[in-house]
Amino acid sequence: MLRIWQATEAARTFTAVILGCIAIWAVCVWVFDLPVFLVPSPMTVLKEFIEKPQFYFANSLSTLWVSLGGFALAVLAGLILSIGIIRSVWLERTLYTLLVGLNSLPKVALAPLFVIWFGTGAISKMAVVISIAIFPIVIGTVLGLRSIDPELINMARAMRAPQKRILWKLRFPQALPSLLSGMKVSISLALVGTVVGEFIAGNKGLGSTILAAQGTFDTTQVFVCIVLLGVLGAILFYAIDLVERYLIPWHPSHRGHKQQAANPQRAPQHQGRAGVAH
Amino acid sequence: MSTYLDISDFTKVYPSPRGDVHALESVNLGIEEGQFVSILGPSGCGKSTLLKCVAGLESGTCGQIRFDGQVLDGPPSGLGMVFQRDLLVDWRTVLENVMITAEFLELDGDVARKEALRLLELFGLKGFEHHHPWELSGGMRQRAAICRALVGNPRLLLMDEPFGALDAMTRDELNIELQHIWLQSKKTLLFVTHSIQEAVFLSDRVIVMSRNPARVIEDMTIDLPRPRTLSTRGSAQFGEYVIELQALFKRVGIFKGE
Numbered sequence: 001m002l003r004i005w006q007a008t009e010a011a012r013t014f015t016a017v018i019l020g021c022i023a024i025w026a027v028c029v030w031v032f033d034l035p036v037f038l039v040p041s042p043m044t045v046l047k048e049f050i051e052k053p054q055f056y057f058a059n060s061l062s063t064l065w066v067s068l069g070g071f072a073l074a075v076l077a078g079l080i081l082s083i084g085i086i087r088s089v090w091l092e093r094t095l096y097t098l099l100v101g102l103n104s105l106p107k108v109a110l111a112p113l114f115v116i117w118f119g120t121g122a123i124s125k126m127a128v129v130i131s132i133a134i135f136p137i138v139i140g141t142v143l144g145l146r147s148i149d150p151e152l153i154n155m156a157r158a159m160r161a162p163q164k165r166i167l168w169k170l171r172f173p174q175a176l177p178s179l180l181s182g183m184k185v186s187i188s189l190a191l192v193g194t195v196v197g198e199f200i201a202g203n204k205g206l207g208s209t210i211l212a213a214q215g216t217f218d219t220t221q222v223f224v225c226i227v228l229l230g231v232l233g234a235i236l237f238y239a240i241d242l243v244e245r246y247l248i249p250w251h252p253s254h255r256g257h258k259q260q261a262a263n264p265q266r267a268p269q270h271q272g273r274a275g276v277a278h
Numbered sequence: 279m280s281t282y283l284d285i286s287d288f289t290k291v292y293p294s295p296r297g298d299v300h301a302l303e304s305v306n307l308g309i310e311e312g313q314f315v316s317i318l319g320p321s322g323c324g325k326s327t328l329l330k331c332v333a334g335l336e337s338g339t340c341g342q343i344r345f346d347g348q349v350l351d352g353p354p355s356g357l358g359m360v361f362q363r364d365l366l367v368d369w370r371t372v373l374e375n376v377m378i379t380a381e382f383l384e385l386d387g388d389v390a391r392k393e394a395l396r397l398l399e400l401f402g403l404k405g406f407e408h409h410h411p412w413e414l415s416g417g418m419r420q421r422a423a424i425c426r427a428l429v430g431n432p433r434l435l436l437m438d439e440p441f442g443a444l445d446a447m448t449r450d451e452l453n454i455e456l457q458h459i460w461l462q463s464k465k466t467l468l469f470v471t472h473s474i475q476e477a478v479f480l481s482d483r484v485i486v487m488s489r490n491p492a493r494v495i496e497d498m499t500i501d502l503p504r505p506r507t508l509s510t511r512g513s514a515q516f517g518e519y520v521i522e523l524q525a526l527f528k529r530v531g532i533f534k535g536e
Contacts (some may be wrong), residue, residue, distance in 0.1 A: 151361055158333050158359040159430070160352075161382035169381060173369045250368045250410055 040220040045227065048220045060228050062204040063194050066122055067236065070129025071190040075183065077130065078137030083167070085138070086145045096142065103135045107193070111200040125197030125205075132193040133186040140182020144175025177251050180244045187236045191229065206232075281308035281344075282466060283332070283434065288341035290327060301327045303491040304341065309483075312464045316477035317485045318523070320532045324492035325470045329438050332468060333359055345434065358432030358465075360440040364423035366411035373398065373407040376426045383430045390429060397425040401455060417448035421455070428459070437469045441476070450508060453479055461505060474527075478519045479506060486523065488530050496526055 022042050028034070029041040036044060049056055081099070084091045111128050118124035148171050156166045198207025206225040213221035245254055285307040292299040301324045309315050317325045330336045332343055334353035343350040366375045373394060380390035398407055401421040411419055420440060427435060441449045457480060460467055471477050477484045478500055486496035500519060502510060510516055 149365070151363060152365050152367070154330075154333075154335050155359065155361060155365050156382055157335055158353050158357055158436075159379060159382040160355065165382060169378065170367065173367065176369075248369070250412075252412075255410075255412065 037217050037219050040223055044220055045223045049224050049227075056224060056228060059204065059206050059209050059225075060232060063191075063198065063206045063229070064232055064236075066125045066197065066205065067129060067187075067190045067194045067232070069122070070126040070193060071133055071187055071236075073126060074130045074133035074186060074190065075137055078134045078182075078186075079141060079179075081134075082138050082141035082145060085142050086171075096138075099135065099138055107132045108196050111196055114197075115201045120201035124201060125194055128197040128200075129190045129193035132196075133190040136182040136185040136189065137179070138182075140178045140180075140185075141175055144178030145171050147178070148174050176248050177253075180240065180248065184237060184240050184244075187240050188233060191233050191236060195229065282311040282346060283307075283309040283468070284344040285328075285332070286341055286344075288328075288331065288338050288343060290324070290331065290336070291339045300491055302331070302338070303493045305492075305494055307485060307494060307497075309466060309468065311466050313482050314460055314467045314469065314480060315483045315485060316469045316471055316481040317487060318471060318474065318477040319487035320489050320527075321472060323487045323489040325487050326438050327492075328487075329436050329468065329470050332434075333357060333436055354434070356430075356433035358427035358430060358435045360420075360424055360427045360435070360437040362439045362442050364411070364416075364419040366419055366422055366426075368411055371408045371410055372403060372414070372422050375411065375422060376429050379426050379429045385430060393431070394425065394429050397428055398422070400459065401425055415448075416444055417452060420444060420452065424456070424459075428463075433466060435465050435467045437467065439470050439472065442472070449476070454508070456480065457505060474520050474523045475511065478502075478516060478523070479511060484519075484523065486526060489532065495530060496523075498523070 025039075026042050029039055040048075081095065085096045086092075107128065110131055111124075114124040114127040114131075118127055152170055152174075153166060156170060161169075194205065195207035195210075198205040199211055202208055203212075206229055210222050210225045213219070213225070248254060285305055288302060288305045289300070290302040292301055305328060317328065319325045327336065331338055332345075332350070334350050334357075345354045348354070366372075367378075370378065373391075376394040376398065377387075377390060379385070380387060380394070395407065398404060401424065403418060403421055403425070406414060406418065411422070414422070420443075424440070441452050444452065453476060469477075469480060481500050484496075484498045484500060485494055486498070487493065488495045498519070502513075502515060502519075
């Protein structure tokens with residue numbers, strides 16, 4: 001029982017913080033008597049959502065789909081670029097420098113261009129997502145692939161291991177933690193990219209719903225969309241966190257439980273072994 | 279019959295902004311098959327560089343190394359190497375770490391697995407095959423690293439101060455285990471160390487290197503009966519070898535010798 005209580009501590013803290021924020025929001029609306037077109041109360045927002053759940057689900061799903069699709073493409077392209085940058089000095093000098101330069105460009109400025117090129121459908125929105133989400137992936141992966149111990153490479157070279165196998169068996173697993181932390185940054189940016197894309201073009205998704213609602217001063221609808229975006233963002237972030245726990249359970253940031261479990265039995269076993277050896 | 283491992287007139291020079299650094303200066307060394315040879319010297323005398331060159335990981339400026347009649351050009355086949363750090367990777371279990379050799383050398387998986395388990399048992403790691411490296415002590419980790427080097431059944435085993443980072447007791451234990459495995463397999467073994475005791479205890483021959491210039495200054499045959507035990511170190515003969523080597527280090531101006 002105590003264990004369940006401890007295990008859910010993070011979840012309980014999180015719930016308390018969210019409920020606290022909603023309470024402060026409700027109290028502010030009530031105390032300052034804010035009109036509904038400025039700040040609607042939490043109850044009004046909830047009522048709006050309950051009245052049209054299908055409408056909001058459909059738009060959330062559209063936003064989620066574009067974010068995930070763009071993110072997946074960004075990861076794929078990012079990985080390919082990173083491996084290229086690592087393998088070739090020429091690519092590093094050209095592509096990597098170019099990417100770093102492009103990263104300082106506000107990607108919002110590119111969105112209208114993508115609409116001109118790819119139309120108002122999902123493709124132009126995904127292009128915005130990729131242009132924003134790819135940088136943390138490339139930077140994380142390149143850093144990870146590079147920060148390998150040169151002695152480890154020597155160990156593999158002494159066994160005459162081919163470069164390709166060194167990449168897959170040593171460099172890539174070593175790079176996974178920094179790739180995953182790049183992905184965590186990137187997934188949040190993917191959602192930003194989707195909303196930017198939806199602001200510029202199209203009539204689907206939470207972003208365009210916000211824009212439409214703003215036009216009719218339907219502040220309640222804007223609030224529903226903002227809350228849903230927050231929920232989506234949190235779900236996406238924790239999904240990557242879950243993937244990380246599954247892919248790199250060996251990383252110091254995740255090994256807490258296992259180490260605790262393994263240590264008590266280690267000491268007596270080691271002594272027993274030493275006794276047998278001599 | 280030519281020498282198994284033949285290092286002739288081997289020189290390695292690193293260019294540096296403050297002039298060339300002579301890491302190795304015309305080293306001549308012949309090692310017979312099955313010999314246990316230690317390279318002893320103070321830190322910075324180029325002994326690790328020499329080992330890396332024998333491994334084919336670095337190339338020399340002039341001179342050549344012949345292994346089994348072939349002039350070395352890159353890492354030769356049948357090579358096993360143990361480094362000062364164990365270089366186990368965290369994402370693999372102990373057994374998987376040992377098996378990385380089989381994956382790199384493209385050995386038959388089942389055969390290699392059996393051999394890996396046998397070696398792990400021999401080195402007292404039975405029961406830890408599926409543990410991760412971070413759950414092991416330093417001595418156990420280095421034992422696993424030795425298993426990783428041995429699993430491909432190398433003809434030549436190179437060890438670069440493998441026990442330098444371990445505590446004295448674990449070091450003694452591993453010295454005995456290493457001698458045991460060497461007596462069984464009779465591999466040619468080149469062992470780099472800066473400990474006089476360790477070199478005398480383990481070797482058939484101790485090659486002494488000096489610093490500035492980095493060259494071989496002594497080639498001493500150690501004629502102690504095997505298997506040597508911890509009490510061998512108390513014998514008068516062992517003491518004589520150690521004193522002789524210490525005196526040599528004093529003569530060439532290196533007082534750092536233990």
